[in-house]
Amino acid sequence: MKGTRAAMSEKLTTFAWKHSKGDQLTLLVLTLCTFPLIWASLELPKVIINDAIDGAGFPREYFGFEFEQVAYLMLLCGLYLLTIACNNGLKFFVNLRRGITGERMLRRARFELFQRVMARPLARLRSTSTGELVQIISAELAPIGDFIGAIVSTPILQGGSFLVYLSFIMVQNPLIGAAALALYPVQAWLIPKLQAKVVAMIRVRLANIRAMAREINDSIEGADDIRSLRTRRWHMAVVSRQLYDNYVIRRRIFILKFLIKFVNNVANHLTPFFIFMIGGYFVIEGRLDIGALTAVLIAYKDLANPWKELLRFYQDFSDMSARWDNVQEQFAEDDPAGPLPVKAPVGDHAAQLKDADVDGVFHPVSCHAPRGQVTAVVAEDSGQRAGLIESLAGMRELPEGKWSGSRPLLYRSAVLVRADARAYAGSMRRNLLLGLMHRPVEEATDPEADARRAEARRTGAPDDDMNDEWIDAQEAGYDSLDAVEARMLSLASKLGIEDDIYALGLDSRTAGHAGLGWDGLRNAVLELRQRIAESEELGEMREDFIDVWAEDSYVPNANLAENLFFARPADPEFGWDQLATDRDVQRALDQAGAKIPLIEIGVDLCESLISLFEGVAGDSDLVKRYGLFAKSEIPHIELIVRKAKARGVRKLSRGDQGRMLQIAFEYSSSRFRLKVVRTDDRKERLLEARRRLRRFAENDPRLERFEFDRWIESFTLAENLFFGPVKAERRGSWASFKSRIDTLVLETGLRKAVLRAGLEREVGDDGVSLNAQQRRRIALARALMKQPGALALEGIADGESSADRGMRRLLAAELAGQSEDVGGPGALIYAAATPEAAQGADHVIWVSPEDGRVKEGEYDAFSQVDWNESRGR
Secondary structure, X not given: OHHHXXXXXXXXXXXXXXXXXXXXXXXXXXXXXXXXXXXXXXXHHHHHHHHHHOOOOOOEEEOOEXXXXXXXXXXXXXXXXXXXXXXXHHHHHHHHHHHHHHHHHHHHHHHHHHHHHXXXXXXXXXXXXXXXXXXXXXXXXXXXXXXHOOOOHHHHHHHHHHHHHHHHHHHHOHHHHHHHHOOHHHHHHHHHHHHHHHHHHHHHHHHHHHHHHHHHHHHHHOHHHHHHHOOHHHHHXXXXXXXXXXXXXXXXXXXHHHXXXXXXXXXXXXXXXXXXXHHHHHHHOOOOOHHHHHXXXXXXXXXXXXXXXXXXXXXXXXXXXXXXXXXXXXXXXXXXXXXXOOEOOEOOOOEEEEEEOOOOOOOOEEEEEOOOOEEEEEOXXXXXXXXXXXXXXXXXXXXXXXXXXXXXXXXXXXXEEEOOOOOOOOEHHHHHHHHXXXXXXXOOOOOXXXXXXXXHHHOOOOOOOOOOEXXXXXOOOOOOHHHHHHHXXXXXXXXXXXXXXXXXXXXXXXOOOOOOOHHHHHHHHHHHHHHHHHOHHHHHHHHHHEOOOOOOOOOOOOEHHHHHHOEEEOOOXXXXXXXXXXXXXXXXXXXXXXXXHHHHHHHHHHHHHHHHHOOOOOOOHHHHHOOOOOHHHHHHHHHHHHHHHHHOHHHOOHHHHHHHHHHHHOOEHHHHOXXXXXXXXXXXXXXXXXXXXXXXXXXXXXXXXXXXXXOOOOOOHHHHHHOOOEOHHHHHHOHHHHHHHHHHHHHXXXXXXXXXXXXXXXXXXXXXXXXXXXXXXXXXXHHHHOOOOEEEEEOOOOOOOHHHHHHHHHHHHHHHOOOHHHOOOOEEEEEOOOHHHHOOOOEEEEEOOOOOOEEEEOHHHHOOOOHHHHHHO
């Protein structure tokens, strides 16, 4: 990886040439091909005027054909058109290749920076500002990528074009050429001086932007402390000052940039004065023909553009070079990202330290965790406990020979699980199997796989692809992928998250999972739906707890739109909001007599919610619960309500009517309980409109009607099973009915299929749909899936309570059950929160309260330490 270090410490031009030399040479050749065409596009108008229009001696013979004057004119005009088309076609390919080259170089630069960040030592990585890093990798590098594609072709193309135009003018008349060139030296001298000042200010601005990104990141992450300390105004003042500083810098940059533009504009408009004056004089004197003067004017008109582009390129080059150098400074301390380690040093114990330096401990540490046993780590200082646990788990970068494990593969040697364990964006299955995804074992075979790998190689990225098969069941100690899934579900059950996965499955939709066995699940659910409905006992219970969909009844637990159309949008990405403003939908509502009543309901809703939100904070639970519109939208909604009350809903604009329909569509009687559909008359009018809208709902492919004997794609598994939503008022007491249904699901063999559906559910960014306990248990499950040599815990199951002791026994039993085929029993290492929490451990590692040295032994030896005396000191 020496090349990586060089790449990220070189100048921008060196980096671009080193990694895109072939592309740049191709661009150079294409660019050179445009110059003859440019000259031809200037020469042909002169010939057309002087020879085809003003000429004599027709007919003329060319290529063995005779041309009269008009035919000759058409021939030259056709050649001119062809020249222009070829020239612009070449420019199209130049621009396309330039853009692709720039994007590839941007990808390379971003990936190399990300590699460097991920290779940082943990201590430095934890102190890295996420906001500042994202700003650098995403925003600051983006314009550099665009520029790199043009770093060779633009100066050649624009500089060459400038010389072609200037040469053409000189050939027509040297004096006119000198006049055209007169002010360019002034621009070439003055503009670089002004641009140097712009570059200096750009550096200052980038530093200020990063500081602001860091402050914003710190303010968001420390929001609890800020609100507790009541220092919000101070932090807002800091950001406000940084925004002001940025404004001042930008204002100075604007002054200089527009001064540069002013100089260019003055120079560009003075030159035509000299051309008209000198050229006109020569035409009057007969020393220059009108065709040549016209060609000179055309050439000069085009001459200004490449000069302007050259100046812009110089400005961009200065800007991008400053950005690039600034980025390099931020990563100057990073070592090159070497190859990822695969093998682990194997010793006599599950984990062992030999004369290792551990954070927080002042003496070299030598200790071990025996294979297949439970080891407690005890220290009064939490930093010492964390340092020892991380070092035993192989998380610290220690010199060779200082740490060893019991598995030859590093990814299965030891694993650390902390109390603040993360869940990652993706499915529940991916989160549980993440520990096995350390390298791809089989390449993806989808149609674009080869193209992705080829692009990765072009840009210095690894061939690894998300679509590859990443799980090697045999290497991890499993017979097959089915065995992996069985183990995953077994651990989910033992760790108490199976019911959570089951609930996710019931709340999931199977659309998009075709080909994964869901067809059988759908048929089984439909059969169970029928069985529940036909059962006298379960049918009655269903009627009691479920709002069952029926053609002739209103369902309070569904929204008004579903009640009205007896359907849902077929595409979850295309909701009622879009349908409410659709002309066809509004026309159908009008014809069914439902549009005006719905708008009236929307107005009544808004009036109630406005009074409800008065004096309530925007982030309160009340606003979230009744969030049919944002609190910031209240002034606009109030205006609509006043118009409706004053002039009637029919006088509202189409946009205002659409907004009221959107709000009305989302209203649910049982959820909001605002009683805007409080009268039987309104309900009957809605049900009558439903009957009139039936044909529209059946024929509109955007809607999926509710039919008892078919699977409803827009329903969740639970809704498909019950054919209706659970009654909100009965949700707290429906345990007996749910238990009966769960038993039926188990008896019919559906539970595993529902669990599989739950495994495919997305958990959201950072596992936002999961609570802290679920994230910890998912982390424990994915750690045990690795069948590791050692499982280290920090902040989990670290106390004296029966729950913590039970969890340690469970984890120790799972580790002890690992067969010799996978390396034998694993060790459990945990950081004990108190000395008393070490009771029951087979082996104890502790920091002596007397001399601060790390000692170890069986619990009996550890129990002789007088921790109370040290606390007294």
